Amino acid sequence: MSKKEHEKSSVRYGMVIDLDKCTGCMACAVACQEENNISFLKDDSIKTRSINWMRIYKLENGKKYPEHRHVILPRPCMHCDSPHHSPCTFVCPVNATQRDEETGIVNQVYPRCIGCRYCMAACPYYARNFNWWDPTWPKDMVEMLNPDVSTRMRGVVEKCTFCSHRLLKAKDKARVNGENPKGIEYTPACVEACPTGAIVFGNLHDPESEVAKLSKDKRAFRLLEKLKTEPKVYYLSSHEWVRKQGDNDLK
Amino acid sequence: MEKKSSTKGQSAGSGFLFFIAGFVIASVFGWVIFPKILYSVNQQPIKFSHALEDHAELECENCHFFRDDGTYSGIPKLETCTECHEEVQGENPEEKKFVEQYVQKNKEVPWLRYQWQPDNVYFSHAAHLKVEKPLPCTTCHRDVKKEKIPPPVRINRLTGYHYSTMKMYVCEDCHAHKGANNACNVCHK
Numbered sequence: 001m002s003k004k005e006h007e008k009s010s011v012r013y014g015m016v017i018d019l020d021k022c023t024g025c026m027a028c029a030v031a032c033q034e035e036n037n038i039s040f041l042k043d044d045s046i047k048t049r050s051i052n053w054m055r056i057y058k059l060e061n062g063k064k065y066p067e068h069r070h071v072i073l074p075r076p077c078m079h080c081d082s083p084h085h086s087p088c089t090f091v092c093p094v095n096a097t098q099r100d101e102e103t104g105i106v107n108q109v110y111p112r113c114i115g116c117r118y119c120m121a122a123c124p125y126y127a128r129n130f131n132w133w134d135p136t137w138p139k140d141m142v143e144m145l146n147p148d149v150s151t152r153m154r155g156v157v158e159k160c161t162f163c164s165h166r167l168l169k170a171k172d173k174a175r176v177n178g179e180n181p182k183g184i185e186y187t188p189a190c191v192e193a194c195p196t197g198a199i200v201f202g203n204l205h206d207p208e209s210e211v212a213k214l215s216k217d218k219r220a221f222r223l224l225e226k227l228k229t230e231p232k233v234y235y236l237s238s239h240e241w242v243r244k245q246g247d248n249d250l251k
Numbered sequence: 252m253e254k255k256s257s258t259k260g261q262s263a264g265s266g267f268l269f270f271i272a273g274f275v276i277a278s279v280f281g282w283v284i285f286p287k288i289l290y291s292v293n294q295q296p297i298k299f300s301h302a303l304e305d306h307a308e309l310e311c312e313n314c315h316f317f318r319d320d321g322t323y324s325g326i327p328k329l330e331t332c333t334e335c336h337e338e339v340q341g342e343n344p345e346e347k348k349f350v351e352q353y354v355q356k357n358k359e360v361p362w363l364r365y366q367w368q369p370d371n372v373y374f375s376h377a378a379h380l381k382v383e384k385p386l387p388c389t390t391c392h393r394d395v396k397k398e399k400i401p402p403p404v405r406i407n408r409l410t411g412y413h414y415s416t417m418k419m420y421v422c423e424d425c426h427a428h429k430g431a432n433n434a435c436n437v438c439h440k
Contacts, residue, residue, distance in 0.1 A: 097435075098434060099434075100437070101434070102434065105434075109371070109435045111371060147370075150370045173319075176318075177319070177321075
């Protein structure tokens with residue numbers, strides 16, 4: 001992957017999450033689990049073992065009662081746009097995870113993954129999850145699985161795909177109706193589920209799109225920007241303490 | 252001395268013969284017998300022929316059509332067949348069987364698929380047909396218009412893969428040569 005190739009595409013799917021609008025209802029996380037056939041454990045409180053593509057964090061300003069504030073921060077995969085490679089794709093020894101240079105989506109092929117978990121170590125956002133067990137669902141739920149997303153097996157890593165299966169479907173619809181499938185608009189499950197419209201999704205390289213405008217907003221920040229991973233997920237917050245925590249140091 | 256050298260030559264000759272015999276047996280087993288054991292042979296429920304005059308006159312998309320949402324219908328449902336075959340049209344015994352066993356009972360025909368793909372594959376017919384230079388169907392499929400009887404569907408007993416399922420290297424190869432996107436999420440879901 002040369003740098004030239006990386007800069008060529010006019011499509012870069014990205015997301016803007018407005019933390020001022022987010023109420024922490026977690027509808028996005030639930031929709032994600034449902035859409036992507038994510039199985040659950042008997043005890044999902046074990047956070048080192050549970051699988052969540054959209055994880056919800058709580059940020060606190062660390063002050064006592066009258067000044068105490070907290071903000072809920074939903075965190076999908078950042079689909080890092082750093083030149084040449086994302087941190088995870090750089091370390092994968094078997095090419096099971098790559099960045100699609102046409103759309104900027106970092107993808108994962110489960111049957112190819114050997115479960116070495118290098119990518120999990122490389123990811124600064126903990127966006128990747130490992131299948132410690134084969135997925136199981138109650139009998140009735142097996143019938144309700146989404147046929148557009150393949151289920152994963154024990155021993156592989158999985159992560160948010162920006163609902164790339166929805167992109168595939170949107171592209172096909174455009175082709176059949178004689179439209180141009182490149183840079184087609186589509187809606188991931190989390191965006192669809194958000195009741196306050198806090199999550200906006202679209203093409204960051206299209207100057208007319210809402211995401212592109214919002215990503216240049218004064219309130220915009222990204223997580224751990226100093227690592228130069230160039231995340232394609234932007235956050236908006238009017239509070240300075242929130243923006244600061246997006247790039248804070250380990251204590 | 253003479254005797255000794257002759258026995259040596261004999262043992263070398265018979266050793267060579269044994270090698271050849273072993274090689275032939277192993278090859279026949281590996282190339283002919285084992286594949287026969289490995290793949291189960293399944294016949295289609297109805298011996299449908301694309302080569303029949305009335306079928307051959309149709310375009311592929313008359314029965315294998317695209318839906319408005321971009322999905323591909325694939326193997327036609329009973330509904331499509333009954334557009335013509337609500338009643339027996341000709342003398343063909345297979346047609347009679349089809350009408351009596353499926354149309355009159357309003358039961359879908361359990362057609363077998365030749366190129367079944369596992370659930371992590373997303374193949375888009377639209378991406379190959381609804382483009383500037385559509386590929387002819389025969390690039391990937393058999394030329395069914397020449398087939399009087401559908402061939403048996405051969406399924407690998409161990410893996411469940413079908414004999415004629417397209418392998419990933421074929422897709423990748425064509426994508427690379429034609430400059431199409433070869434990223435994972437173009438074909439995998």
